[in-house]
Amino acid sequence: MKRKTALYGLLVALAFIFSYIEVLVPIPVGIPGVKLGLANGVTLVTLYLLRPVDAAAIACLRILLAGFTFGSPVSMLYSLCGGLLSLLVMWLCRRSHRFSVVGVSVAGGVAHNVGQLLLAAALLSASVVWYAPVLLLTGTLTGALIGLLCRSLLPRLEKMR
Amino acid sequence: MKASRKNGDVWLIAGVVAVALLLFAVLWLLAERGTxxxxxxxxxxxxxxxxxxxxxxxxxxxxxxxxxxxxxxxxxxxxxxxxxxxxxxxxxxxxxxxxxxxxxxxxxxxxxxxxxxxxxxx
The missing domain is CATH 2.60.320.10 (N-utilization substance G protein NusG, insert domain)
Incomplete structure (x- = not known):
């Protein structure tokens, strides 16, 4: 129990710091919403190490913390929409046993962008659909990168469980 | 076992890229036409x-x-x-x-x- 509490705290802190890093160092591609998704990587690792409900709890805590510290209510809403849809899709993909960590991560990255795009379409206007092709492709790319990272991380982290 | 898992990844990525390209083509052909x-x-x-x-x-x-x-x-x-x-x-x-x-x-x-x-x- 103590061990699990410590692991929980560690993962939340890590996700929080990753969110901060991505606010500090945005990817200069000129498209709003494109980022590497390091914090989402923590969610992915949690999904593999602990239960899905733990991953959801850590994702929500991270989003709340990051939102209150260096975000706004609107950015928090975007993060929640993307993060939770991403988690849901990654969980389903993992359960299907058809994909490796990389595939699950790609699905998560794409779902994250789709979630944010849907919210943007609801809040702003339907014309944000123009961003959809680009966001699908960047979601695939960043998801694959995070997936590769997690693939080499997971065997090392297994011991921490 | 492992090979079949990788297959899923490839199909997933190919599927997403195909959807993105299709969406791009549709948007380009339909929506960008001026009025x-x-x-x-x-x-x-x-x-x-x-x-x-x-x-x-x-x-x-x-x-x-x-x-x-x-x-x-x-x-x-x-x-x-x-x-x-x-x-x-x-x-x-x-x-x-x-x-x-x-x-x-x-x-x-x-x-x-x-x-x-x-x-x-x-």
Whole structure:
């Protein structure tokens, strides 16, 4: 129990710091919403190490913390929409046993962008659909990168469980 | 076992890329088509003509010159102009949002407008 509490705290802190890093160092591609998704990587690792409900709890805590510290209510809403849809899709993909960590991560990255795009379409206007092709492709790319990272991380982290 | 898992990844990535390209093609073909051409003479608005209506108009440029603008099949072209170079006449027909035909001697600019989404963004 103590061990699990410590692991929980560690993962939340890590996700929080990753969110901060991505606010500090945005990817200069000129498209709003494109980022590497390091914090989402923590969610992915949690999904593999602990239960899905733990991953959801850590994702929500991270989003709340990051939102209150260096975000706004609107950015928090975007993060929640993307993060939770991403988690849901990654969980389903993992359960299907058809994909490796990389595939699950790609699905998560794409779902994250789709979630944010849907919210943007609801809040702003339907014309944000123009961003959809680009966001699908960047979601695939960043998801694959995070997936590769997690693939080499997971065997090392297994011991921490 | 491991190979079949990797297969899922490949199909997933290929699927997403295919959807993205398809979406891009559909958006490009359908939505970016302009709805009208806006004509300005010497920087001032002159007139706007819908692309859906076939017309032929003579646009009075500066210094008594003129251009003849023809709209047919949703495309706009300049078929004749009172200028020595005729660059605007040789320009291909325009129909997509933002495309422009310029007749510099007459100071006539024909721009396709009304494409959704390109402006009005945050």
């Amino acid at each position: 009208a051409v806006a004509v300005t003479v010497d920087g001032k608005p002159y007139a706007t003509y819908p692309l859906s209506q076939n017309t032929e108009v003579k646009i009075a440029g500066v210094d008594g010159g003129s251009c003849t603008l023809v709209i047919a099949d949703g495309q706009a072209t300049v078929v004749a102009a009172t200028c020595p170079d005729g660059i605007c006449v040789r320009h291909r027909a325009v129909s997509r949002g933002g495309e422009t035909i310029v007749c510099l001697p007459n100071r006539v600019v024909v721009t396709v407008v009304g494409a959704p989404a390109v402006d009005g963004e945050v």
